[in-house]
Structures are given as C-alpha cells and as structure tokens.
Amino acid sequence: MIMKLSLYIAGPVAGLAVIMTACNTNTNIFLQEWDTPYGTAPFSKISQEDYLPAFREGIKEEKANVQAIIDCKDAPTFENTILALENSSPILDKVTGVFFNLSESDSTPQMQAIEEEILPELTAASNEIYMNPDLFARVKAVYENQEGLTREQQMVVKKVYQGFERNGVGLEGEAKARFAEISTRLASLSQKFGQNLLAENNAFKEATGITVSEYYDFMGSCPDREKRKAVFEAYSTRGNHGNEFDNNAVVLEALKLRAEMAQLLGYPSFAAFQLSDKMAGSSETVDAFLQPIMDASMRKAKADMKEMAKLAGHKIEAWDYSYYAEKLRAQKYALDESQTKPYFQADSVLKGVFTAAEMIYGIKIEPAPEVEVYNPAASAYKLTDADGSLIGIFYKDYYVRDTKRGGAWMNNFREQKTGVRPIIVNVCNFPAPGEDPTDAQPSLLTIDNVQTAFHEFGHALHGFLSQCNYVTVSGTSVARDFVETFSQFNENFAFVPEILAVYAKDYRTGEPIPAELVAKIRKGLSFNQGFMCGELCAASILDMKWHELSASELEAFNGPDDIRAFEAKVCKEMGLIDEIIPRYRTTYFNHIMGSGYSAGYYGYLWSEVLSDDAWEKFLADGVFNKATADGFRKTFLERGGSEEPMVLYKSWRGADPDPAALTRARGLE
Numbered sequence: 231m232i233m234k235l236s237l238y239i240a241g242p243v244a245g246l247a248v249i250m251t252a253c254n255t256n257t258n259i260f261l262q263e264w265d266t267p268y269g270t271a272p273f274s275k276i277s278q279e280d281y282l283p284a285f286r287e288g289i290k291e292e293k294a295n296v297q298a299i300i301d302c303k304d305a306p307t308f309e310n311t312i313l314a315l316e317n318s319s320p321i322l323d324k325v326t327g328v329f330f331n332l333s334e335s336d337s338t339p340q341m342q343a344i345e346e347e348i349l350p351e352l353t354a355a356s357n358e359i360y361m362n363p364d365l366f367a368r369v370k371a372v373y374e375n376q377e378g379l380t381r382e383q384q385m386v387v388k389k390v391y392q393g394f395e396r397n398g399v400g401l402e403g404e405a406k407a408r409f410a411e412i413s414t415r416l417a418s419l420s421q422k423f424g425q426n427l428l429a430e431n432n433a434f435k436e437a438t439g440i441t442v443s444e445y446y447d448f449m450g451s452c453p454d455r456e457k458r459k460a461v462f463e464a465y466s467t468r469g470n471h472g473n474e475f476d477n478n479a480v481v482l483e484a485l486k487l488r489a490e491m492a493q494l495l496g497y498p499s500f501a502a503f504q505l506s507d508k509m510a511g512s513s514e515t516v517d518a519f520l521q522p523i524m525d526a527s528m529r530k531a532k533a534d535m536k537e538m539a540k541l542a543g544h545k546i547e548a549w550d551y552s553y554y555a556e557k558l559r560a561q562k563y564a565l566d567e568s569q570t571k572p573y574f575q576a577d578s579v580l581k582g583v584f585t586a587a588e589m590i591y592g593i594k595i596e597p598a599p600e601v602e603v604y605n606p607a608a609s610a611y612k613l614t615d616a617d618g619s620l621i622g623i624f625y626k627d628y629y630v631r632d633t634k635r636g637g638a639w640m641n642n643f644r645e646q647k648t649g650v651r652p653i654i655v656n657v658c659n660f661p662a663p664g665e666d667p668t669d670a671q672p673s674l675l676t677i678d679n680v681q682t683a684f685h686e687f688g689h690a691l692h693g694f695l696s697q698c699n700y701v702t703v704s705g706t707s708v709a710r711d712f713v714e715t716f717s718q719f720n721e722n723f724a725f726v727p728e729i730l731a732v733y734a735k736d737y738r739t740g741e742p743i744p745a746e747l748v749a750k751i752r753k754g755l756s757f758n759q760g761f762m763c764g765e766l767c768a769a770s771i772l773d774m775k776w777h778e779l780s781a782s783e784l785e786a787f788n789g790p791d792d793i794r795a796f797e798a799k800v801c802k803e804m805g806l807i808d809e810i811i812p813r814y815r816t817t818y819f820n821h822i823m824g825s826g827y828s829a830g831y832y833g834y835l836w837s838e839v840l841s842d843d844a845w846e847k848f849l850a851d852g853v854f855n856k857a858t859a860d861g862f863r864k865t866f867l868e869r870g871g872s873e874e875p876m877v878l879y880k881s882w883r884g885a886d887p888d889p890a891a892l893t894r895a896r897g898l899e
C-alpha cells in the first residue's frame with residue numbers, strides 16, 4: 231500500500247524563495263531550520279505541543295504565499311503561478327510530513343486528538359485555495375497557453391488544473407458552500423473510520439490472542455476448527471459490532487457524501503468522478519477488466535475446494551479454507567511454512583530486499599546511524615547511486631506495535647524534486663522479535679510477509695529513483711491505478727535464486743536454504759491463487775459497486791442491514807463462492823475509507839498487468855540483464871508522472887502490455 235497526504239499538493243521541505251512569516255524567534259521545532267544529517271527530522275526534539283501551533287503557522291504562511299501569487303502583477307506563467315503554488319507551504323510540508331507519518335505508525339491518544347482538531351482546519355485551508363476563482367484564473371491561463379513548456383511541465387499544469395476542477399472551483403453559491411462542507415466532513419469521517427478500525431483491531435487481538443496481521447497465518451495453521459471459526463467471525467465483523475467503534479454509520483455517511491460531491495461536479499457517481507483522471511478512464515472499463523479475472527479465480531477455487539474437501543472429510547467452510555489450502559499445499563508441494571520461516575528472519579529478508587535493488591539498479595544501501603529515528607524499533611539507511619551521489623534516506627519500521635495502524639505501507643517524509651532527494655519510510659506489521667535477551671525469539675516471516683517487504687520497497691524505489699523536477703509529478707505522485715506497478719514488480723525478486731542465496735539463511739545455523747525447498751516455494755507461489763486472487767478481485771468489485779451508486783440510489787440505504795444486504799448481493803452477482811469473502815469487507819476496508827483507494831482498489835490488479843508484462847521481459851532477457859534493467863529504470867521507473875504511464879511503459883517495452891500476463895503469472899489459466 232502507499233500512503234499519500236491527499237489533502238493538498240504537498241510541496242518539498244526545502245522550497246525556493248518564499249515569504250516567511252515572522253516566527254523565527256519561536257522555539258517550535260517546525261519553525262526552525264533543521265541542522266540534521268540530510269535534513270531529516272530531529273524526532274527527539276519534537277514535542278507534541280509543537281504540532282498545533284506549527285500547523286496553524288503553516289496555514290498562515292501558505293495563505294500569505296498564495297495571496298502573493300494572486301496579487302502578482304505579471305502575466306501568469308508556469309514559474310510565477312504553478313511552481314510558486316507548489317512551493318507555497320514549506321512549514322506545512324515539514325509538519326505534515328512528520329505528523330501524518332507518525333499518526334499512522336506511532337500514534338498516541340494525544341496525537342489522535344490533535345488530528346481531530348487540525349483536520350477540519352487543514353481541509354478548510356485547502357478548500358480556500360482550490361476553490362479560489364482568482365487563483366484558478368491564473369492557473370487556467372497557464373493551462374490554456376502551454377507554449378514553451380516542457381512535457382513534464384505540461385503534466386504538472388494538467389494535474390494542478392484538474393486538482394482545482396476536482397475541488398469544485400467551478401461551483402458557485404450554495405453548491406460551492408456545500409462542496410466545502412462535504413470535503414471537510416469527509417476528511418473527519420475518514421479519520422474516524424481509521425480510529426474505529428484501530429480500536430477494533432486491538433479488540434480483535436484482546437479477544438483472540440493474535441494480531442490482525444497474523445490472521446492469514448493463523449487461519450492456515452490452526453488445527454482447532456472451533457477456534458478458527460471464532461477467529462474468522464471476529465475478523466470478518468470488525469467495525470460491525472454495533473458498539474462505539476462500529477463503522478457502518480461512518481461508511482454510509484461517507485458514501486452518500488461522496489456521491490453527492492460527484493454529482494455537484496457533474497458526474498453520475500463517485501466512481502465516474504474518480505475514474506475520470508485515471509489510466510482506466512471509466513468504471514465500465516474496470517468492471518469489464520475485473521469480471522474475467524473473478525471467473526478464472528472462482529474456477530480455480532472450486533477445483534481446489536474439491537481436493538480440500540477430500541482431505542478434510544467434510545464440507546469446506548469459510549474458516550476451513552486456508553487451513554485445508556495449506557494442507558493441500560503441503561501434500562502437493564511437501565511445503566509448510568514452519569519449514570521456510572527459519573530462513574526468513576526479518577533482518578535477513580531486509581538484506582535480500584536491499585541486495586535485489588543493488589543488483590538490479592547498481593545502487594548502494596548502507597546503515598545511517600547518524601540519522602535519528604522516531605521509534606527505537608525503526609532504523610535508518612542511506613542510498614547512493616553508482617557514482618556516489620545521494621539517492622535518499624530510508625527508514626525501516628517493520629514490527630507490529632499497538633500504536634501502529636494495521637497493514638503495510640510506504641510513505642514520504644520528503645518528496646523528490648530538482649535538488650532535493652527523498653526521505654521515505656516502509657512500515658509493516660511483522661511479528662516483533664522477543665525482548666527477553668536470554669530467550670530472544672527472532673522475527674520470522676511468512677512467505678507472504680517476505681513478499682510484502684519486497685512490495686513496499688518497490689514503492690520506495692519508485693520514490694527514491696525518481697528524477698523529476700517537480701514534486702507534483704515526482705516519484706509515486708501518479709495515478710492510483712498505476713502506482714502499484716513498481717511495488718508488485720519488485721515482489722518478483724523475492725524468490726529469485728540469486729537473491730535467495732543472499733538472504734535466505736537459517737537464523738540458527740547460517741545454513742543457506744536448500745535448493746529443493748526453493749523449488750517448492752517457487753512452485754507453490756501459483757498455488758491457492760483461486761483464493762488469493764479471488765478475494766482481492768472481490769474487494770475490488772465491492773469497492774467499485776459501492777461507488778457506482780448514485781446519490782439517489784444511496785438514499786435507500788439506512789443502516790447496517792442495508793450495507794450487509796448490498797454486500798451480499800454484490801458478492802453473489804460477481805460469482806464469489808460462500809467459502810471466500812472479499813479481502814476487506816465494507817466496515818474494515820481502510821483502503822477505500824481511510825486512505826485514498828476509493829473506487830481505486832482495482833488499481834492493484836490493473837497495475838499488475840504492467841508489472842507482470844514487464845516481468846515477462848525480464849525473464850526473457852535474463853533477470854539481471856543490465857541493459858534491460860537500465861532501460862526500465864531510465865525510461866520508465868525514474869519518470870514518475872512526468873508523462874502518461876502508458877506512453878512511458880511503451881517507450882521501454884516497445885509494445886502494449888498483454889492483459890493475459892496477469893492470469894499467466896498467477897497460474898489461473
């Protein structure tokens with residue numbers, strides 16, 4: 231997953247000349263220059279009391295800078311309007327970069343309170359900018375006369391222009407006021423959803439003794455059927471318990487407001503609005519893309535289930551699926567994860583992740599003990615290029631803790647642009663190593679965890695290797711249905727023999743993983759794809775179907791029962807079998823409620839076509855073929871959103887991607 235602070239176009243920390251408001255005498259850390267290695271945040275000097283005043287000072291500064299753009303007497307140009315806007319909020323960039331990272335990965339009740347207080351103010355400030363007709367007039371003037379602009383500048387202008395349009399700048403009177411009201415409320419609802427889910431995830435752990443991120447591992451390995459059923463029920467009803475953390479009302483209000491917002495902008499549904507600036511273009515295209523993948527997945531799942539029922543001697547229920555899938559995997563490939571885990575100690579896996587990037591792209595990654603970290607469990611690294619130049623600073627924060635939201639993600643503390651290298655974090659929820667030094671349990675990863683580590687670092691590489699001039703289009707600032715391309719592509723390197731040889735060593739003896747075990751892992755990768763691809767595809771369709779509803783259709787929805795009934799209907803229509811549920815159900819679907827994948831979860835599968843097709847070329851040319859990797863990096867990976875994704879892809883690949891690459895890669899045909 232990738233996290234984006236999507237409230238506004240976040241600029242870099244080190245901006246161009248900007249108007250500074252008079253607050254340098256203040257002791258607030260966010261209002262001072264950071265005299266730190268590479269301009270990284272001085273976490274130990276940050277006090278929670280610094281956040282709110284810094285946010286407010288930042289909003290003031292941004293307002294003044296934006297006013298200066300509006301008041302500019304010169305004719306609008308890229309520099310005095312678009313670029314000036316990108317650089318209008320240095321303080322906000324600094325404080326949001328830190329705060330919204332930590333509020334996800336190392337939150338406290340105090341931070342949650344700050345978040346609740348500041349979000350409406352931030353949204354209001356952002357609305358004031360993006361709904362300002364005078365500012366938009368200048369942006370529009372640049373948009374309408376792009377003579378002399380580079381292709382990258384044109385892409386920046388287009389994105390900024392669309393940003394205004396999509397933020398309702400064209401609205402007037404009541405509609406305009408309503409739009410602003412809706413976006414403020416939506417930001418709060420999204421926050422509320424995440425906070426409820428964090429509480430529900432912690433309650434799940436209390437009730438079951440396992441964390442949410444251990445769920446799949448548990449379901450695949452627990453022999454006690456009753457216990458599995460209880461865990462399945464607790465997991466699949468999160469946010470749906472009718473208690474203070476119930477998310478039904480939050481979801482329903484958000485869906486209705488999104489549909490209303492889209493309608494105000496002239497779109498029939500939120501899906502139509504969301505898709506209008508994506509690669510796929512329309513929700514009909516997405517529906518037509520997903521259904522065949524769903525059908526292929528269900529064919530495979532049904533075939534697998536027949537074999538599983540034979541093994542079980544009874545009908546397979548939803549809480550049996552993963553357990554007997556693992557039994558079947560063990561039978562077919564003689565592989566169970568207790569054999570592989572000792573080779574996947576978290577620190578070694580990280581070494582593998584780094585080595586793969588070093589081998590493919592010719593870069594170097596080394597510890598950076600001089601860089602401060604925000605939590606003792608995190609660590610910092612420095613990336614340099616073959617010529618010794620700095621690529622960026624990386625924080626790794628792998629282990630589960632109560633202050634961390636569930637899941638795994640990449641985020642920026644600072645984004646790349648001319649003269650500024652990025653600072654990027656990967657946050658995961660892998661099992662934490664034991665603390666008792668006399669009996670320290672290492673953190674041993676599942677095969678899925680290993681893939682996650684490579685996935686998130688793929689996002690990091692997209693940010694790190696970026697060679698763009700403007701943050702608006704640099705690194706991962708690309709369309710949602712393109713952004714999962716490099717992350718999924720990077721997963722391919724996890725089980726390449728040359729990389730495994732580097733990192734997959736028994737933590738007790740240092741023995742390398744036996745070749746026959748590697749062969750089993752590789753064969754097993756396409757196993758259970760009926761389930762895995764099926765639940766992913768089901769969640770993608772569920773997301774799309776919710777957001778294809780118009781405001782008037784949503785009027786008929788009044789409460790939890792309506793939400794459950796719709797979810798059941800959608801699952802039936804897509805052909806999802808009862809034994810599989812969507813990877814996320816509505817009340818715990820944080821991607822679409824809390825983090826910007828609304829009507830966009832399909833983007834994983836959509837991007838996967840590009841990543842699978844790219845991988846076929848790597849396989850054909852030799853995985854470590856330098857010319858292939860260099861071309862991939864220079865013409866595709868480094869280019870961010872400086873050109874349309876498909877243009878970039880074809881300039882490297884020389885052809886359109888083959889959609890069937892996905893079903894081939896997943897062994898579904």
Ligand SMILES: [Zn+2]
Pocket residue numbers: 231232685689714717
């Ligand atoms: Zn991702």
